Amino acid sequence: MEKEVWGVIVNPNAGSGSGLKYSLIFEKKLRDRNIKAIIRHTQCKEDISRLSAEYLKKGIKTIIAVGGDGTFGEAIQPIVGKKHVTFGAVPAGTGNDFIISLGFSEFFTEKDWEIFFERKTTKIDVGICNNHYFINGMGIGFDAQVAWEMLLKKSGGKKKLIYNSKLGYQWNVIKNILFYREKQMFIDTENLKRKANCFLITIGNGRRFGGAYYLTPEALLNDNKFDICLVEKISLMSRIIEMLKVKKGKHVNDRIVNYFRTNRIYLTFEREVPSHMDGEMLFSSHFEIGIVNNGLNIISNPECGNFI
Secondary structure, eight states: OOOOEEEEEEOTTGGGGHHHHHHHHHHHHHHHTTOEEEEEEOSSHHHHHHHHHHHHHTTOOEEEEEEOHHHHHHHTTTTTTOTTOEEEEEEOSSSOOHHHHTTOOSSOOHHHHHHHHHTOEEEEEEEEETTEEESSEEEEEHHHHHHHHHHEEEETTEEEEOOOSHHHHHHHHHHHHHHOOOEEEEEEOSSOEEEEEEEEEEEESSSOBTTTBOSSTTOOTTSSOEEEEEEESOOHHHHHHHHHHHTTTOOTTOTTEEEEEESEEEEEEEEEEEEEETTEEEEEEEEEEEEEEEEEEEEOOTTTSSOO
């Protein structure tokens, strides 16, 4: 009987070069276990989903991505709904938020590698926004502005990369706590239809964002619901207090936080605004967000992950 072949997608630039480092570790562990694999490195974002699709065409049933949340989010685009395919995530990004919800460490320990190669799987939900899938979550408002400023700045009409580090992220968080202005939006869910002056809204499938912030700390990956964290216009002091609480996930029951669950949500803004989705940016004035129940079969640590 012919051995199964794994398809591996490596983003060598993830985590300022950590992608390449962890791919070498992963390759050695594959050899040690006599697992046959096709390994391809990406050169641009578009390569990630393209390689996933190519692996599917070859009949490969185990597809692994090495990188950060953005890499994982792109890799799953052709895989969602393919019940015979198993996806695996090897964290090598800057934040590595999604992997926490799967029950693994932010960076794999030897114990994590052992559990990973046991190939225990869980069927998890997948979000979809404006026809693009996401697995950890998305946000609009304050945190999306932070993500956008982390990625780009405008200089003479040109966009250029600034930096990608946790220190840089913290600086942008502080700056936007002080100066970010809320955006008017209309929110439409099963139980909530009204205008809102949005400081931030997070749609969580996973629990953690930005490498440290548990905005949706009660989210489960397989409950067929999003956890929503909505914060409207608040004072500067309240911004500071809430951001400190968010790091520990202690904000959920606060009076100024609207925390609820839903399986669909529509958001409309007066003009185009940035949003972050699994670490990638999306700009729009209208967001149609739904959920694909049990849309992805993924390698997990079921005893420690955020599951029902």
